[in-house]
Amino acid sequence: MLTARVAVRLGTLDLDVAVDAAPGEIVAVLGPNGAGKTTFLRAVAGLVALDRGRVDLDDVVLEDASRGFRVPPERRPIGVVFQDYLLFPHLTALENVAFGLRARGTSGPEARVRAASWLDRLGLGEYWESKPRALSGGQAQRVALARALAIDPRVLLLDEPLAALDASARGSVRRDLRRHLGSFAGIRIVVTHDPLEAVALADRLVILEGGRVVQTGSAAEVTQRPRSRYVADLVGVNLFRGVATAGHVVLVGGAVVQSADGVEGEVFATIHPRAVALHRTRPEGSPRNVWRGHASALDFQGDRVRVGVEMSIVAEVTPAAVRDLDLAEGGEVWVSVKATEIGVYPA
Amino acid sequence: MRPERPPILIATLAIVAVGFFVLPLVGLLARAPWQTAISDLTTTEALTALRLSFVVSLAATALALVLGVPLAWVYARVPFPGRDVVRALTTLPMILPPVVGGVALLFAFGRRGLFGPVLEAIGIRVPFTTFGAILAATFVAMPFLVLTVEAGLRSMDRRYEDAARTLGAGRWLVFRRVTLPLIAPSVFAGAVLSWARALGEFGATITFAGNLPGTTQTLPLAVYIALETRPEVAIMLSLVLLAVALAILVLMRDRYLRAF
Numbered sequence: 115m116l117t118a119r120v121a122v123r124l125g126t127l128d129l130d131v132a133v134d135a136a137p138g139e140i141v142a143v144l145g146p147n148g149a150g151k152t153t154f155l156r157a158v159a160g161l162v163a164l165d166r167g168r169v170d171l172d173d174v175v176l177e178d179a180s181r182g183f184r185v186p187p188e189r190r191p192i193g194v195v196f197q198d199y200l201l202f203p204h205l206t207a208l209e210n211v212a213f214g215l216r217a218r219g220t221s222g223p224e225a226r227v228r229a230a231s232w233l234d235r236l237g238l239g240e241y242w243e244s245k246p247r248a249l250s251g252g253q254a255q256r257v258a259l260a261r262a263l264a265i266d267p268r269v270l271l272l273d274e275p276l277a278a279l280d281a282s283a284r285g286s287v288r289r290d291l292r293r294h295l296g297s298f299a300g301i302r303i304v305v306t307h308d309p310l311e312a313v314a315l316a317d318r319l320v321i322l323e324g325g326r327v328v329q330t331g332s333a334a335e336v337t338q339r340p341r342s343r344y345v346a347d348l349v350g351v352n353l354f355r356g357v358a359t360a361g362h363v364v365l366v367g368g369a370v371v372q373s374a375d376g377v378e379g380e381v382f383a384t385i386h387p388r389a390v391a392l393h394r395t396r397p398e399g400s401p402r403n404v405w406r407g408h409a410s411a412l413d414f415q416g417d418r419v420r421v422g423v424e425m426s427i428v429a430e431v432t433p434a435a436v437r438d439l440d441l442a443e444g445g446e447v448w449v450s451v452k453a454t455e456i457g458v459y460p461a
Numbered sequence: 462m463r464p465e466r467p468p469i470l471i472a473t474l475a476i477v478a479v480g481f482f483v484l485p486l487v488g489l490l491a492r493a494p495w496q497t498a499i500s501d502l503t504t505t506e507a508l509t510a511l512r513l514s515f516v517v518s519l520a521a522t523a524l525a526l527v528l529g530v531p532l533a534w535v536y537a538r539v540p541f542p543g544r545d546v547v548r549a550l551t552t553l554p555m556i557l558p559p560v561v562g563g564v565a566l567l568f569a570f571g572r573r574g575l576f577g578p579v580l581e582a583i584g585i586r587v588p589f590t591t592f593g594a595i596l597a598a599t600f601v602a603m604p605f606l607v608l609t610v611e612a613g614l615r616s617m618d619r620r621y622e623d624a625a626r627t628l629g630a631g632r633w634l635v636f637r638r639v640t641l642p643l644i645a646p647s648v649f650a651g652a653v654l655s656w657a658r659a660l661g662e663f664g665a666t667i668t669f670a671g672n673l674p675g676t677t678q679t680l681p682l683a684v685y686i687a688l689e690t691r692p693e694v695a696i697m698l699s700l701v702l703l704a705v706a707l708a709i710l711v712l713m714r715d716r717y718l719r720a721f
Contacts (some may be wrong), residue, residue: 187627262627
């Protein structure tokens, strides 16, 4: 069990997070650029000193800022696959993988044998003598993985493992990586800004925004119940904060919506853009949630058009509807949402 | 680069500038006694000076490497109060007149210098020895190595060192197995520049180490002395130094010198 309470100030970043990971678990730390993901990973690896907090691995303290105690990175049982892989350019693939074994005191011949078996295991048997610049992105990633795993770590950290690849290679490398990660029994933490990568590789997501954990849970939990604008945008839903009482939700900003969910107190409310209907005049009939606004942005996406309406809601309609409604940016429009289409859950 | 036709005045002055550099070379080559080249270069005085210059310049380069690479590492990696002042002091010999450097060395390590008696007490005599010539050459040459290596250290991707740390390498192993190989081109360039500077050293050497054939009389000193007595030997030795300088320029062409 890895327990990391990490507080680091670095430039404009104010990172203060607590992340736990159990053996056998793959955790993805997902967040936008500048959220502090890489700094978190470097802190766990011991490359950045904590200002506050502590890092424990099972019953071993790796760092405790309150006592000024700190195990240096070379003595932590942690393997790291860095962004861009950082294979030593002056060493062959085999020497790269053997580096950690040699540094930890394994004899030269023994280290070469073990490094070779790692390369074989990752399907790189014919690239022992290749220098990193002769390897493709996917091959380099596997060498980096072999190098990190060869030291027999108990924790494996991966920083944006697919970001260095071009889009065409990413799919197959992601599948390979998933397989190889599956065969490592320790704790695995993947840092990424790519939600697809996070969902494909990890059992559990930790959403990091502005140096704080804003949400954690399985991919399904996180995407069904977004708790931040960042996640809502990733999933593509409208997200509101509000207070619920007896079927009414008073949203931040004053609007009131009716909801079918029986939740009380501080809540989040989500509305899928497809559930938002637009009208030229005030609609009659069953929808109870009706507002007036101005269309602020039209965004064509294939056979759908996303219409931003001031009051901050996005509707997804067909191009035909845009034509029928005679929508233009800045034009007046009525918005309606059925109560059953609004998801409400505690904040 | 966008080609452009120069104004007449600029073109004229540029041609004068080229002539200023090329004419002395032409003069040297025109007076070179090609028929007796081999015999001139194999006179005892020439051979002695060649051999001594070889030893002194290589020893100075080695000394500059051993002391200069660590110094560059400290400058690039360790912020300490007064770093800029210290760096300026150790760069000074690059622009200081070498004679002044020689005088300073004399008053520090000479027999009547500040630290001379101490050195003498433990049996080390520096001035007017080959060791003194090596020190004089190192004094003027090492700043080139330090500046080049420091620039290399500052521009290298330090995340490679982080990667090595996470693989279990301590600081010394990281320096030896990762940092040094990665900055090898800078170290090489710095060493070559230092060696060239050491090979051409004149002022500090003659002031501090004197002009003793076989002990401190290096190539430039031999050229200067030979000019009085046997100018054809002076010309041939000058051509040797010229060829070395040219070879270094070709060797390091765009790759390293563009940084300067």
